[in-house]
Amino acid sequence: MSSRSGGDAFPAGPVRWLDEREQRVWxxxxxxxxxxxxxxxxxxxxxxxxxxxxxxxxxxxxxxxTGRLRVTRLARELSWEQSRLSHHVSRMARRGLVAREECxxxxxxxxxxxxxxxxxxxxxAAPAHVAxxxxxxxxxxxxxxxxxxxxxxxxxxxxxx
Amino acid sequence: MSSRSGGDAFPAGPVRWLDEREQRVWxxxxxxxxxxxxxxxxxxxxxxxxxxxxxxxxxxxxxxxTGRLRVTRLARELSWEQSRLSHHVSRMARRGLVAREECxxxxxxxxxxxxxxxxxxxxxAAPAHVAxxxxxxxxxxxxxxxxxxxxxxxxxxxxxx
DNA sequence: TTAAGCTAGATGACATGTCAAGCAGATCTG
DNA sequence: CAGATCTGCTTGACATGTCATCTAGCTTAA
Numbered sequence: 001m002s003s004r005s006g007g008d009a010f011p012a013g014p015v016r017w018l019d020e021r022e023q024r025v026w027x028x029x030x031x032x033x034x035x036x037x038x039x040x041x042x043x044x045x046x047x048x049x050x051x052x053x054x055x056x057x058x059x060x061x062x063x064x065x066t067g068r069l070r071v072t073r074l075a076r077e078l079s080w081e082q083s084r085l086s087h088h089v090s091r092m093a094r095r096g097l098v099a100r101e102e103c104x105x106x107x108x109x110x111x112x113x114x115x116x117x118x119x120x121x122x123x124x125a126a127p128a129h130v131a132x133x134x135x136x137x138x139x140x141x142x143x144x145x146x147x148x149x150x151x152x153x154x155x156x157x158x159x160x161x
Numbered sequence: 162m163s164s165r166s167g168g169d170a171f172p173a174g175p176v177r178w179l180d181e182r183e184q185r186v187w188x189x190x191x192x193x194x195x196x197x198x199x200x201x202x203x204x205x206x207x208x209x210x211x212x213x214x215x216x217x218x219x220x221x222x223x224x225x226x227t228g229r230l231r232v233t234r235l236a237r238e239l240s241w242e243q244s245r246l247s248h249h250v251s252r253m254a255r256r257g258l259v260a261r262e263e264c265x266x267x268x269x270x271x272x273x274x275x276x277x278x279x280x281x282x283x284x285x286a287a288p289a290h291v292a293x294x295x296x297x298x299x300x301x302x303x304x305x306x307x308x309x310x311x312x313x314x315x316x317x318x319x320x321x322x
Numbered sequence: 323t324t325a326a327g328c329t330a331g332a333t334g335a336c337a338t339g340t341c342a343a344g345c346a347g348a349t350c351t352g
Numbered sequence: 353c354a355g356a357t358c359t360g361c362t363t364g365a366c367a368t369g370t371c372a373t374c375t376a377g378c379t380t381a382a
Contacts, residue, residue, distance in 0.1 A: 031240055072330065159297055214338075
């Protein structure tokens with residue numbers, strides 16, 4: 001459990017505990033997200049030797065024609081902290097998936113570039129990954145459920161900022 | 162992006178790429194879950210020096226009257242891998258939140274026990290954490306949305322096993 | 323132009339998670 | 353009851369994330 005119901009050992013205070021239904025939904029939310037992430041990671045690792053994080057980075061790079069992006073821009077696209085990306089790029093570079101390049105415009109800047117190996121790897125990985133997402137998520141839901149999910153994600157996200 | 166639309170650089174094959182709407186929902190799903198987790202972690206860390214994982218462990222232990230559980234049982238309740246739990250218990254024990262105890266029934270077994278400090282910590286952490294979850298999630302959703310979410314979680318989860 | 327302050331990135335320290343291997347105590351079977 | 357096997361748990365190696373800090377290159381304004 002990740003939350004408490006009322007009437008237990010904790011002081012009641014002004015806290016509105018989650019009711020039975022909310023607790024069930026919340027537990028299932030935590031379970032579902034962790035399982036789904038874990039399975040995507042395992043599927044990608046088995047199929048292409050990638051983590052989901054690797055995959056996300058590679059996809060952003062294939063999205064631009066030049067296959068290269070400034071570090072800060074890439075971090076923003078991914079909604080990652082800049083230092084996380086910096087560490088991750090180092091690891092991916094060690095594996096030959098991307099490379100760093102100096103930035104002509106700005107002496108401080110750095111570009112992350114998709115390598116040939118990186119491109120080949122994501123092109124190999126994408127079909128099975130998309131198939132997995134489709135099978136696990138979209139094929140399991142009705143159109144109306146997807147619409148509601150979209151609305152839910154929007155509401156929660158706008159509250160988080 | 163975590164998935165591809167059709168008609169791009171990848172071989173088409175028999176793959177059904179995600180359409181525009183599916184892509185948008187999927188991106189938002191990944192964004193929302195990572196943001197929500199990050200913010201829960203930060204809130205818990207700031208308020209009580211706990212990670213969400215610590216919190217989950219402590220809650221399971223407070224759920225049983227004796228405040229102690231076998232390692233395997235606790236791992237199952239959390240849906241964690243056993244070795245993850247073992248590492249995590251070591252770290253929590255170092256901080257005095259839990260302790261290990263031998264198991265009388267089974268010489269191989271081990272019990273994880275909530276300490277006084279652990280109990281005090283979760284009792285301090287729970288109200289603000291629940292308030293955060295309520296404010297971020299449940300207060301942002303209508304009753305009908307929560308029902309649909311429950312159904313979605315159920316569908317996806319049953320497909321994942 | 324030059325010092326103050328800002329910005330882009332990298333890095334070190336450390337928490338966390340995964341996988342594979344190890345180990346000792348049960349259990350099973352001939 | 354002895355060896356084979358299974359089980360419960362721990363450990364080591366290593367990938368990943370976060371936070372705080374550092375460096376060097378921009379920008380600004382007196």
